[in-house]
Amino acid sequence: MGDSGQAGRAADSVTRARDIDRAQVSTVLDAVYAEGQLSAGEYHDRAARAGTARTLGELEQLTADLQSPAVLGGQGTVERKRFGRRNSGAYPARTRARDADRTRITAALDAARADGQLDADEHTAYTESASAARTLGELSTLVADLQQRPPAPVKPKARNTFRIATGAAVLLVGISAFVWTVRTEPAPAPAPAETVDYDAAPPLVIQTPTLTTLAGFTYFLDDYRVQFGDTVVDEAVLHADQASVVRRAPDNPSWTADYRYQGGFARASTQISTRERDAVDIDLAQVNTDALGAALTNAAAMTAVPDGAVTHFRIANDSWSDGPAITIFVGNEVDQSGHLVIALSGELLKTYPYEG
Structure with missing residues (x-):
């Protein structure tokens, strides 16, 4: 019994996925993202992988740590349990939590x-x-040591969705063939199918906050942590709609690699560079976000730039700051500019106002 179950899982892992299988997983990902089981970065990454998955095994990996979405009746369209296996009723501890x-x-x-x-x-x-x-x-x-502990979420009874759907399709074809054989009267002409304009529905767009705001920086930091597993950089520069990052190369800490961020991370180039001797690891998690938000809000007034706005800010180990610091740049439409420097803790280190 165990051997047959393992054989079934092995077969599913290499079985080619259909478009409808990818669509089913995408639907699950949409639902769990709305429930708070995934961050924005995780959702975008998994949705992209679902769209390019070649096998059922690849698709199953994308939902293995998720609860079945409540919006789908508590029953996900892609099941993690196989037909014939007992369902304990409890999700594993690593299963993602919902906002609920x-x-x-x-x-x-x-x-x-x-x-x-x-x-x-x-x-x-x-x-x-x-x-x-x-x-x-x-x-x-x-809540493990509380007297009144809330009940844990219960997962739905597993069903082998793919095999059931295939069996139902085969049965339907057989019945249709039998009816077609024994009928003597001509079948009425089917009504013309209603045309559906799939392009008429607006696409679902998840807006990325402006990165030169506190909300944008928090969003960026969350995506960064998901992408790299830490919050350490050599340098980060955030503009309104894109950012760039320099960090240690993944295979050699003596080298650095450049990344571009615009709703997701990608290598800016395939080249790596020797890490500078005075480079230091800067932990973005140490940034005082409340102080950064206040500085971004008040930067135009502090630098006296007429009708100014923050154009970008840079987190790096600069010579004028004596250590890791955040430099906020302000400008206007006639190229008048100024900037200020704050420590990661939020302390104001220096102001360079516009002196026009």
Whole structure:
């Protein structure tokens, strides 16, 4: 029994995917993104991979750590369990959490605070952790020692969607052939099919915030963490609609590679360069985001640029800042400009106002 199950999984892993299979996975990804199981960067990456997947195994990997979306009736169109295997009813700890799961855990923490199970500091720390949790395992840890623990999400009973659909199609063809053989009267002419203009529906566009705002920087940082698994750069430059990054090369830390960001990361070139001797690792997670947001908002006034706006900002280890710092550049339509420098902590280091 176990050998046959393994053989089935192995066969599915190399079986070619159809367009409808890719569309089904894309539908699941749309739904789980709306539920908060995926960040924007993860959603865009998986959606792109779904569109180019060649096998059912590749598609299954894209949904293996996800809960079945509630909008689809709690039953995803791509199943992780195989026909004949027992369903334990519990998702693995690594399964992605939804916004609804975070809300459910936060409510349990509020109740625990109200009845004295948690003190104020514990409640604050646990609530913040719940808001940032990515998996069901992280959430369950937060309530593991409470007397009243909310029930864990239950996954739907597994069905072998692909084989069931194939069997139904074969049965339908057989029945149709039998009916066509025994009928003597001519079949009425079918009504003309209604034409559907698929181009009439507007595409779903997920807007990327302007990167020269606090919301844009936070969005960029989240995508960066997902892409590289850390938040370390040698240099990052953010413009309104695109950014560039220099970081250690993936195969050799003595070299650097350049990346371009515009809704996703891509190598700016195939070349790598020797890392400069005075280069330092700059952790973007150490940026005081509240201070950065205030500086971006007030930069035009602080630099006295008439009708000015932030054109871009640079996070690097510059000679004028004595260490890692953020330089914010301001300009206007007649090329009047100024800039200011703040530390990662938010401290104002230097202002270079427009002196026209």
